[in-house]
Amino acid sequence: MTQAPRIPVLVIGGYLGAGKTTLINNVLSSATQRIAVVVNDFGSVNIDASLIKEKHNDTIELTNGCICCAVGESLADVLFSILDRTELPEVVVIEASGVANPAAVAAFAHIEGFHHLGNVVLVDATQALETSKDPLVGRTFALQVQAAHLLAITKSDEATDSVISEVRSIVSSLAPSTPLVLTTSATLSSLMMNLAPHADSAVAETHTEFSTTTLSHVSAQDEQQLFAFLQNFPSSVVRAKGIVELANGNRRLVQKVGSTISISQTELPTTGLVLISLK
Amino acid sequence: MTSTQPPHAGDVIYTARLIRTANPSQPTATAIAVRDGKVLSVGTLEDCQQWGITTIDRQFEDKVLTAGFVEAHSHIMTGMYSNIPYVGWFGRHMPDGSWVDGVKSTDELVQRLASIAATTEPGQPIVVSGFDPIYLDTERLSCHHLDEATTQHPVFVFHASGHLATVNSFILQKYSIEAGHPAPGVGFDKNGQPNGELREPAAMALARDEFRLIGQVVFSLETIGHFANAMRNAGITTAADLGNNFHAKDESLEEVLNATRIDSFHVRVASVPRIIGGPPAMHEFVEKVQEARTKTHDKMHIPVVKMVLDGSIQGFTAVVNWPGYFTGEDHGLFLLPPEQVVDYLRPFHQAGIGIHCHCNGSTTSGVFIDAIEVLLREHAWLDHRHTITHAQLITQAQMRKAKNLGMSANFFVNHMWFWGEQHRDITIGPDRAAAMNPCGTADRIGLQYAFHSDSPVTPANQLHTMWAAVNRATPHGDVVGPAERIDVNRAFHAATIDGAYQLHMDHLVGSLEVGKYADMTVLEQDPYEVDAMAIRDVQVWGTILGGVPSKSTAQR
Known part of the structure; x- marks a missing residue:
């Protein structure tokens, strides 16, 4: 159980449109630690131009100390190259592709030098009913939900209460014991990333959820x-x-x-x- | 009449016992004249001499020349076996031409590894590839077997499927892979101890140095050179590297352009970029391809792009229509979201760049065909030749639609020999196995098609694909799907001009016609004359590329 110091790896999964990229954008723009984000595609990540320090092939360096890497052909190679950096990140966040099984992505987080923190799987409140029943990708959706350690229903403000309750019941039937939160991207970002412990304060901050x-x-x-x-x-x-x-x-x-x-x-x-x- | 043009220095006429042109308007000839690397004239010696050429090369007078074979789906990785020893079940030629016998048991593998260890410095890695336990009835390979070969070296046995590696105890200790290791994919024995199995690349990557070694070899310039040798030895004159990333970086593009330009590089390469990233990145992708195309030369082309939609049938990761797999668990998953396929492909279609899409399963073939229908309604590019590559489980209805849309199929017909029995008995059952890689039906429907080896998955050898399509024979002497067999003439065209068509290169290669590259395969026998079951045994002397002969180094 004991491990040498290793870089924690968080995997963000969820079907296409669930809000992974928005979450990644939030994580990068509000970072309080050196985060390495691994994404499928720079094209969809909307990094504020003023934050970009340098771009070289598959890596963008940000002025706040974070880096953003495109996964390219091999996730293993990206992780090896992160370990080769002179300044190691404090945490790695991997955005799984919209059809990837987060568990398969997370398997890479056991490479020496890293340890796996967990899989957060986002579920789009407005699309989940359809996606879960889709003959082509219904099984992909189910595998994604089952791979989660924490499930987050996103875009809840765009769906009616009855839809959300149906989504909850589908998700809970697939993964009955997995904690489920109803959230927006910004609060999820702060929930996942900005945990700065204050030793003496009893209650640090309060969100609505x-x-x-x-x-x-x-x-x-x-x-x-x-x-x-x-x-x-x-x-x-x-x-x-x-x-x-x-x-x-x-x-x-x-x-x-x-x-x-x-x-x-x-x-x-x-x-x-x-x-x-x-x- | 005699041509009024004066002969050039370097003009040459090759004579042969027979020339098969793959040009239906003039299917056979006995002499071919070459000028500037191109076909100047094809016909009889007298026809050719009318150009005033006096240099006649008669070294192939007792041989058969054919239009050079075109391999429209292979991989540069083929060259890796020159640096990573091959340990597969089927005997195989290495890129340098040497022959390696198949490994028929675990004991043989251990002996092979022990002999490598005897000449390898302790501590240095021993990485071998192509191990194929599906054919072995011996005990499942574990670290204990490998420890019998050596305890002084890290040993990494990469399986043919690409999904599994078995490593020895040296590696388990080196990376602290112990009981209770949390990584999915680490195999354990019944006592909870690691058994040496590392499933999928994520677990293989735990053996960092050995895993990275494979990647370094696969993408080295040396491997690209070995690839050219392997293709030449198989008589192939144009070969696609289907799915690379060379176009993306100026440095890698420059390296590959230089490596393919040298005289000793004896094959034309269709370098095919693989679509990675998300739909928003595709416009930049198109620009990169167009820019890279301005730098190519006569031995390197960037004719089409590749997309991958699913996995493999034998790995149960292809997406197949109802009723699904025959036995075994269905692991079929799309590798890209099916509803995004149109968005991915639109920029390429609109820019006039052909698309080859990897579809093993029937569901994926259907998704790709439907996407092309949408794109054609939006943008009427009639000469697109978008190709379903593998297309192994394509249905008749899909083939009729694909034909109507002007699409092509590139069949992985070698499967009938290498895995035909497994498909019939295990993966999809007898009925659909009989209809796999359906060349006969494609002809009845009129769907354009070619053959490929997917080398190194199966050895690059268009005589073997022709043989497989003509006979559909299995290692135990069965025939799987007799109604889908085709004749040798049809197979020959699928192995030459039809592949060239799919690569949008049929004006350059694929048949021997005036004005096209003088690319030929030199054979010792005529595949049309030998017994159908002997087509794959026809000896390859070598090739002629752009009029320049190059002898095979393959040993029997």
């Missing part, structure tokens, strides 16, 4: 105990992140994305644990 809680001074005997502690969170806790000290003085970076928990070694100071819960 979520509340954020920081548990300061979390300590655990060992990894097993820490893992069990995280596993016992209520299912309303859809995201958690923080650095926790073990009894032997070593520290662990813990992350929870929906139903998945990852624990890795870190040299960074303890921060407490930020929890984001559904209201």
Whole structure:
């Protein structure tokens, strides 16, 4: 279970039009850490020209320290090239293609130097009913939903309540135990990325759909105990992140994305644990 | 009458026992005159001499010359076997012409690896490719078998399917692939220990250095040179590299242009860019292709582009119509969203760039054909020749529609030999296996078609594809789909001029007509005269490319 420091990898999946690119744009423009984003196509990513520092073939460097890489022919090669960089990113976000199975994409996140944080799969509230029944791509949709550790219904403001409730029931029947959030792209971006733990504050910020809680001074005997502690969170806790000290003085970076928990070694100071819960 | 033009230095007449031109208006000849690398005259020696040419080369007088074979779907990766030893079940020629016997058991594989290890410095990687356990009835390959070959080297056995690798314990230890490893695709034995299997590229990439080595070899200039040798040895004079990215970067384009330009590079390449990225990127893609086309030369063309829509039938990843696969789980998935196919292709169609679309399954063939119908309603380019490549499970209704739309099919007819029994018994069942790669029906309907090998998936060899289409024989002596067999004359055209047509290169290559490149295949026997079951055994002497002979280095 213990791993050497590795770069966490988050996979964003979901069928065509579910809002992956909008989310990626939000992530890049509001980044507070060095993020490497891997996309299928620069053409659809709308990076503010003032943010672009340099463009070379398959990589765009941004002034805020982030990079955006086009996946090109081989995702493995892109990840190897990220490891070859002098300044490593703090997190990698991979945008799976609209027909990709996020689980197949996530399989690459186990390459030495990385660890897999989880798959967030977006479901388009306005299209999901149709897509899920489509004879050509219905199965693709189902595999995507089943690969999720956290499901997010997007464009909920464009769909009626009855449609949303139908979408919820389809998605829940495919993945009954996967946490499901109803969201817009901007709040999802901040939910996934901007978890800056504040050790002393009790409640850091509040969204309409979520509340954020920081548990300061979390300590655990060992990894097993820490893992069990995280596993016992209520299912309303859809995201958690923080650095926790073990009894032997070593520290662990813990992350929870929906139903998945990852624990890795870190040299960074303890921060407490930020929890984001559904209201 | 005698021509009034004076002869040029370098003009030459080749005589032959027989010349098969693939030109129906003059199907056979006995002499061919060459000027500036092109066919000046074809007919009898007397016809050719009327141009005043006195240089007569009689070295092929007892041989058969044919229009040079055109391979419209192969890959430069073919050349990799010169650097990555081949360990497949079928014996095979290597690009340098040497013959490698097939590996018929796990023991033989271990022996092969042990002998490589004996001459490899400890610690240096041993990477082999083409292993095909579908034909083996021995125990499933594991790290323990490979450990018998060596414990001093990382050993990486890349399977023929491209979806699986088996590695030894050295590699498992090197990358800490242990019990409980979280990566999907890592195989474990019943005790929970890794068994050496790494499924799909994601898991193979765990063996970083060895996996990257394959990629480096596949895309090296050296491999491109080996590719040319392999094609020449098979008698192929024009070969497509179907699906590359050379056009995208000035550096890589320049390298390939230079590598193909040198005299010893003895094949014309149709370099075919593969569509990657999303629909918004396609306009820039078209511009890049058009710009790259301005830099090409007579041995490198960029005639069409390629799109890939699904996987393979034997991998159960092709998308097939109801009732789906015969046995086994259906893993068919589109590689691009089907509703976006029109958006992807529109910029190419409107710019007059032909499209070859990889469709193994019937559903994918249907999606591609429907997309072309939409594009033709929008924009009436009548000479598009958009091609369904593989088209293995195309239905009769799809073929009639494709024909009406002016489309073509490039059949992967070698499957009938290499996997015909597996398709009949496992993947899609006897009825649809009998209708796979349906050359006979395509002729009845009037759908234009060619053959390909998809080399290195099957060996590049148009005599073999002709043989497979004429006989549809399997390794156990069965015939799968006798009603789809065609005659040798039809097969010969599918292996020459019809492939050239699909590449929009039929004004340049594919038949021996005045004004076209003097590209010929030199054979020791006439495939029309030998027994139908012996077509694939016809010996290839070599080729003549642009009038210049080049002898095969293949050893038997």
